[in-house]
Amino acid sequence: LFRKSFQEIYQSDSEGWETSKDLRSNLGNLESELLFLNTLTGINIRKYSKKIENLTSTEMTERRIKKVLQRHKLSGNCHMITFQVEFQILEFQNKENLSSIITDLNIIMESTAYSELSEFVSRAEERRDLFMFFRSLHFFVEWCEYRKRTFKHFKVVSKVFKFKHMMKK
Amino acid sequence: MFLYGGCAKHAGSQWLAFEGEDGGNSSLGCVSPRRGGVLAHLERLEAESRKKFEEPQGAESALGNKIRNLRSLRDKLRAEVNRRQAGVEASVEPDQTFEVSEQEVLEKKRENVKSILQAYRFTGLSGKRTSRGVCVSISTAFEGNLLDSYFVDLVIQKPLRIHHHSIPVFIPLEEIAAKYLQSNIQHFLFSLCEYLNAYSGRKYQADRLQSDFAAFLAGPLERNSLCNLLSFTYKAEPSGQSFPFCARLLYKDITRTLPTDVTVTYQGTDALSTSWEEQRASHENLFCTKPLHQVFASFARREEKLDMNLLY
Numbered sequence: 001l002f003r004k005s006f007q008e009i010y011q012s013d014s015e016g017w018e019t020s021k022d023l024r025s026n027l028g029n030l031e032s033e034l035l036f037l038n039t040l041t042g043i044n045i046r047k048y049s050k051k052i053e054n055l056t057s058t059e060m061t062e063r064r065i066k067k068v069l070q071r072h073k074l075s076g077n078c079h080m081i082t083f084q085v086e087f088q089i090l091e092f093q094n095k096e097n098l099s100s101i102i103t104d105l106n107i108i109m110e111s112t113a114y115s116e117l118s119e120f121v122s123r124a125e126e127r128r129d130l131f132m133f134f135r136s137l138h139f140f141v142e143w144c145e146y147r148k149r150t151f152k153h154f155k156v157v158s159k160v161f162k163f164k165h166m167m168k169k
Numbered sequence: 170m171f172l173y174g175g176c177a178k179h180a181g182s183q184w185l186a187f188e189g190e191d192g193g194n195s196s197l198g199c200v201s202p203r204r205g206g207v208l209a210h211l212e213r214l215e216a217e218s219r220k221k222f223e224e225p226q227g228a229e230s231a232l233g234n235k236i237r238n239l240r241s242l243r244d245k246l247r248a249e250v251n252r253r254q255a256g257v258e259a260s261v262e263p264d265q266t267f268e269v270s271e272q273e274v275l276e277k278k279r280e281n282v283k284s285i286l287q288a289y290r291f292t293g294l295s296g297k298r299t300s301r302g303v304c305v306s307i308s309t310a311f312e313g314n315l316l317d318s319y320f321v322d323l324v325i326q327k328p329l330r331i332h333h334h335s336i337p338v339f340i341p342l343e344e345i346a347a348k349y350l351q352s353n354i355q356h357f358l359f360s361l362c363e364y365l366n367a368y369s370g371r372k373y374q375a376d377r378l379q380s381d382f383a384a385f386l387a388g389p390l391e392r393n394s395l396c397n398l399l400s401f402t403y404k405a406e407p408s409g410q411s412f413p414f415c416a417r418l419l420y421k422d423i424t425r426t427l428p429t430d431v432t433v434t435y436q437g438t439d440a441l442s443t444s445w446e447e448q449r450a451s452h453e454n455l456f457c458t459k460p461l462h463q464v465f466a467s468f469a470r471r472e473e474k475l476d477m478n479l480l481y
Contacts (some may be wrong), residue, residue, distance in 0.1 A: 023275045030282045033298050037289045048288040100315040128313030131293035
């Protein structure tokens with residue numbers, strides 16, 4: 001297999017030679033897009049990497065079946081809470097359809113004083129519900145912030161709060 | 170410490186072994202009637218031990234010296250290692266300059282940002298800037314199964330407007346937009362997420378029932394496009410003599426993937442026996458608490474067990 005060099009790939013993508021200036025403005029656009037997504041989701045992803053493992057045997061290829069295992073690692077924060085998420089997606093494709101299934105989900109959070117957080121984190125891991133984890137994390141943090149502001153307003157200091165009513169089954 | 174060493178084995182003797190203070194075995198006695206009795210032997214052993222008493226001191230001091238020598242050697246070697254290590258560190262220039270073009274650095278950064286942008290789809294919500302505003306992509310999943318994605322193309326204007334979208338017509342998009350779009354985009358999108366994920370999940374369950382458990386269905390699965398009203402006739406034991414039950418599942422709350430109202434009825438003229446009545450009631454409960462395809466999976470497992478029992 002002929003492998004293109006790193007630079008060649010970029011240059012062919014951007015249809016010819018890219019000047020440093022173009023590159024910089026393109027990067028600027030992408031970074032503002034990142035900032036936008038950060039604001040939209042409430043989640044700041046700082047690092048991401050993925051590994052792809054092709055599990056298709058020759059027998060499978062003959063039967064037009066494809067099996068691929070993706071390993072993803074991402075880390076970032078949602079306001080003051082940092083997280084590290086590692087998960088595996090098994091992609092299975094046959095003549096009829098393509099299925100993608102999260103086969104493993106590991107969520108590492110810094111130990112915080114928020115016990116409700118660890119509760120829904122283990123529930124998300126159990127159900128391999130990646131989206132639910134991020135949504136809940138966002139809502140939880142928002143709620144914390146709201147509470148802080150409200151209490152600040154009334155000059156009340158509180159350490160215990162109930163989050164359970166926020167969680168939908 | 171007293172060490173009794175070098176105990177000779179005498180042929181034809183019997184040894185009495187004891188555990189000495191040092192935890193090791195020190196043979197105390199050798200019963201040998203030929204050597205003048207036990208007492209004589211004990212005296213001989215005592216004499217020998219007294220001799221050995223002098224030696225251990227010597228051996229001890231010899232060992233002690235050895236230890237001291239080894240220790241000093243170790244210290245010398247340690248010092249040498251430290252010295253050399255310091256020398257190596259000093260020789261490495263702190264500001265090593267190597268040739269990397271600015272281009273490469275920027276390209277690497279761009280590659281990095283692009284991949285993180287891709288990764289946002291794993292949060293369930295992602296998007297791209299457009300000339301008009303932004304195109305938001307909503308991903309759905311059910312129990313770890315990644316399902317369809319939908320998009321909403323928003324025009325950033327006053328008022329905020331939906332340019333076009335791929336949301337199915339039976340999802341109350343206008344209702345949700347009327348409530349939240351102008352005041353809080355985030356709330357609008359999260360609400361849409363909820364509805365779409367629930368719909369996707371219900372659809373997934375119905376599809377799985379039709380594809381994986383067709384053998385259990387005694388007729389077609391009736392479903393509406395929103396997948397919140399399902400009706401079907403089934404047999405919990407397709408091979409057995411079980412009665413067909415009719416199930417009707419209504420999901421009044423369309424932000425949920427489990428039904429709110431379930432009725433399982435028996436299509437027959439005779440009254441159900443108590444055991445069948447119990448089954449019917451338990452099925453109603455199962456459909457309320459477990460995803461549809463998993464209920465049938467449990468039926469299938471029971472079938473397997475029954476088959477196994479028949480074999481023996």
